[in-house]
Amino acid sequence: MQTVAIFGVGLIGGSFGLALKKAGYTGTIVGVSSEATLKAALDRGAIDEAAPLADAARGADLIYLSQPIGRILDTLHHLDTLVNSAALITDAGSTKSAIVSAAQKHIRRATFLGGHPMAGKEKRGVAEADPDLFRGRTYVLTPEDPATLETAPAKEFLEWIRRIGASPVVLSPEEHDRIVAFTSHLPQLASTALAATVAERAGDRLDVAGPGLADTTRLALSSYELWRDILATNSESIELALSTYILKLEYLRDNLRTRDIESEFEIASALATTLRKG
Amino acid sequence: MQTVAIFGVGLIGGSFGLALKKAGYTGTIVGVSSEATLKAALDRGAIDEAAPLADAARGADLIYLSQPIGRILDTLHHLDTLVNSAALITDAGSTKSAIVSAAQKHIRRATFLGGHPMAGKEKRGVAEADPDLFRGRTYVLTPEDPATLETAPAKEFLEWIRRIGASPVVLSPEEHDRIVAFTSHLPQLASTALAATVAERAGDRLDVAGPGLADTTRLALSSYELWRDILATNSESIELALSTYILKLEYLRDNLRTRDIESEFEIASALATTLRKG
Numbered sequence: 158m159q160t161v162a163i164f165g166v167g168l169i170g171g172s173f174g175l176a177l178k179k180a181g182y183t184g185t186i187v188g189v190s191s192e193a194t195l196k197a198a199l200d201r202g203a204i205d206e207a208a209p210l211a212d213a214a215r216g217a218d219l220i221y222l223s224q225p226i227g228r229i230l231d232t233l234h235h236l237d238t239l240v241n242s243a244a245l246i247t248d249a250g251s252t253k254s255a256i257v258s259a260a261q262k263h264i265r266r267a268t269f270l271g272g273h274p275m276a277g278k279e280k281r282g283v284a285e286a287d288p289d290l291f292r293g294r295t296y297v298l299t300p301e302d303p304a305t306l307e308t309a310p311a312k313e314f315l316e317w318i319r320r321i322g323a324s325p326v327v328l329s330p331e332e333h334d335r336i337v338a339f340t341s342h343l344p345q346l347a348s349t350a351l352a353a354t355v356a357e358r359a360g361d362r363l364d365v366a367g368p369g370l371a372d373t374t375r376l377a378l379s380s381y382e383l384w385r386d387i388l389a390t391n392s393e394s395i396e397l398a399l400s401t402y403i404l405k406l407e408y409l410r411d412n413l414r415t416r417d418i419e420s421e422f423e424i425a426s427a428l429a430t431t432l433r434k435g
Numbered sequence: 436m437q438t439v440a441i442f443g444v445g446l447i448g449g450s451f452g453l454a455l456k457k458a459g460y461t462g463t464i465v466g467v468s469s470e471a472t473l474k475a476a477l478d479r480g481a482i483d484e485a486a487p488l489a490d491a492a493r494g495a496d497l498i499y500l501s502q503p504i505g506r507i508l509d510t511l512h513h514l515d516t517l518v519n520s521a522a523l524i525t526d527a528g529s530t531k532s533a534i535v536s537a538a539q540k541h542i543r544r545a546t547f548l549g550g551h552p553m554a555g556k557e558k559r560g561v562a563e564a565d566p567d568l569f570r571g572r573t574y575v576l577t578p579e580d581p582a583t584l585e586t587a588p589a590k591e592f593l594e595w596i597r598r599i600g601a602s603p604v605v606l607s608p609e610e611h612d613r614i615v616a617f618t619s620h621l622p623q624l625a626s627t628a629l630a631a632t633v634a635e636r637a638g639d640r641l642d643v644a645g646p647g648l649a650d651t652t653r654l655a656l657s658s659y660e661l662w663r664d665i666l667a668t669n670s671e672s673i674e675l676a677l678s679t680y681i682l683k684l685e686y687l688r689d690n691l692r693t694r695d696i697e698s699e700f701e702i703a704s705a706l707a708t709t710l711r712k713g
Contacts, residue, residue, distance in 0.1 A: 275642075275643060275644060275645055275646075276645075276646065277645055277646060277647075278646075279647075294646075295642045295643055295644075297643060324642070326642060326643060328643070333643070336637050336640045336643045337643065337644075337645075339632065339633050339636045339637040340633060340637050340640065340641065340643055340644035340645065340648055341644060341645040341647065341648065343629065343632070343633070344629060344633075344645070344647050344648050344650075344651040344652075345647065346684070346687050347625055347629050347651060347684070348647070348651055348703070349687070349699060349700055349703040350680060350683040350684045350687055350699070350703070351621065351622060351625050351680065351703075352702070352703035352704070352706040352707050353683055353699045353702045353703040353706070354617065354621070354676075354679055354680045354683050355617050355618060355621070355622075355706055356702050356703065356705065356706040357679075357702070358617045358676070358679060359614050359617040359618050360706060360709075362614045362618065363618065363706075363709060363710060364553075364573045364602070364604060365553060365573055365575060365604060365606070365611070365614045365615065365618060366553060366573075366615075366618035366619060366710070367553055367554075367555055367615075367618065367619040367622070368553075368554065368555060368556075368572075369555075369557075369619065369622050369623065369626070369653070369654045370618055370619065370622050370710060371707075371710050371711065372650050372651070372653045372654065373622040373625060373626055373650070373651055373653075373654060374622075374703070374706065374707040374710060375647070375650045375651075375707065376647045376650065376651060377700075377703040377704055377706065377707040378704055378707045378708065379700075379704070380700065380704065381696070381697045381700035381701070384700065385694075385697075388691045388692070388696075389691075389692055392691045392692055395688075395691055396688050396691065398632075398636070399684055399685075399687065399688040400688065401632055401635075401636060402628060402629065402632045402684065403681055403684050403685065403688075405628040405631055405632050406624070406625070406628045406677055406680065406681050406684075407677075407681065409624050409627070409628055409677065410673075410674050410677040410678065410681075413666045413667075413670045413673060413674065414666070414667055414670055416663075418659070418666075419659045419663075421627060421628070421631045422627055422655075422657075422658065422659035422662065423659070424630070424631045424634050424635070425626070425627040425628070425629075425630035425631040425634065425652070425655040426630070426655055426656055426657070426658065427634065428630040428631070428633060428634040428638060428641075428652065428655065429630050429649075429652040429653065429655040429656045430656065431638075431641060432641060432644070432648060432649050432652060433649065
């Protein structure tokens with residue numbers, strides 16, 4: 158893999174460029190993004206060159222789509238005729254079913270392998286990029302056909318995922334989307350709903366809050382722009398996750414005065430403890 | 436205030452002792468607690484002496500009740516005959532209406548002033564005590580009659596609250612309980628319910644989680660033992676807070692595919708930003 162093209166050099170794309178370099182990658186990293194972002198990415202050293210989309214696509218061995226989901230879907234629509242047929246196209250979108258479907262439909266000449274690094278921050282942009290963002294984190298891969306993982310470009314990409322410190326995990330696109338609805342999308346909406354509720358009902362008395370309110374509302378700093386596409390492309394699983402959560406809250410509400418909720422605290426505490434061992 | 440008696444030398448009581456000393460208090464701090472806790476508190480230097488309840492009560496100018504709420508209620512039942520009539524009795528319980536009512540009923544000879552330092556950690560016990568726990572935090576006071584604040588022992592206590600770095604805020608017990616139902620009790624139950632939901636539906640795939648799940652479930656580490664009394668003594672306000680939160684979650688669920696929820700993200704993000712400026 159002589160040349161990597163990163164489409165969308167924000168937090169994830171920029172971090173991927175920095176991580177590759179830190180891990181010893183000596184090829185060329187080309188960025189495709191807005192002019193301002195490209196300048197910032199060049200300054201940070203996350204990319205070596207900026208190029209128009211078609212030029213970058215033509216010359217790349219690995220095309221890394223780290224745009225918002227809607228832009229990834231757009232890009233997949235017109236990428237196939239532009240790429241080297243030996244290239245691997247991958248993406249870092251937070252939902253996988255819609256993207257893998259679009260790739261299956263539109264990418265004929267090159268190989269596509271969907272991906273989702275389970276890493277991030279509530280702040281976006283290449284200014285927040287970090288070569289260690291993926292270290293110790295899971296990197297989900299969602300091949301439409303498991304044989305994709307045995308191709309030479311996919312094997313090389315997996316090797317780089319390991320070198321940047323991430324752990325590859327293979328799931329179907331549907332499994333991925335069902336799991337992250339609970340482990341990622343539900344925590345976001347729980348935090349947003351909590352912050353919005355507190356704002357409406359106690360927003361004038363934030364001086365009278367325990368320190369826990371800050372932790373539980375940190376995710377609420379995330380912007381709608383990022384989440385709109387996630388919510389739109391994983392609606393059914395997220396609806397199920399929210400409904401399951403609402404049932405749990407109703408159970409707690411209806412049993413506040415009883416000891417029945419002790420086991421909920423125990424289950425919850427065990428989960429929180431396990432997460433901290435990981 | 437020559438002698439302070441701390442009843443229940445756990446995280447809060449132990450931190451209060453350490454904070455007083457750090458702030459220059461040179462009187463005697465007497466602890467009333469279980470034998471093991473008293474030994475740990477003496478080792479930490481959070482108290483100077485251990486004493487049986489009746490002895491400690493008799494000699495104290497300030498009695499600081501930092502037990503669990505249920506124990507505070509018990510203590511208030513039989514404290515009045517034991518105390519010096521010039522003493523101030525205060526407490527650090529997380530709900531105020533039930534405690535202030537009990538004090539009004541049972542404390543006749545001494546002065547009672549309810550309190551709630553908005554400080555804490557998910558870990559309990561004197562081993563976690565910290566002289567800076569109250570620094571920069573609000574310390575709510577809930578006098579049954581505002582004139583209580585003008586008594587000499589209350590004025591002296593307020594001065595020590597300021598010296599340990601906290602900011603006194605005066606509220607009625609009912610106002611306090613309505614506010615903390617949203618700013619403290621709701622975040623706890625939202626976190627517990629989230630962790631319990633994730634445990635049940637994705638507990639075997641915690642490797643596939645974003646970093647935000649750890650933040651939103653940190654409060655879920657808290658134990659039911661601590662929360663049982665809070666839930667039992669503020670049930671109505673907590674039921675309202677949970678119902679309000681559930682309505683918000685239902686609104687998000689029913690509008691996932693629409694732009695209507697953009698304003699919820701904006702309100703939530705503004706709240707989370709404000710909290711971080713505090």
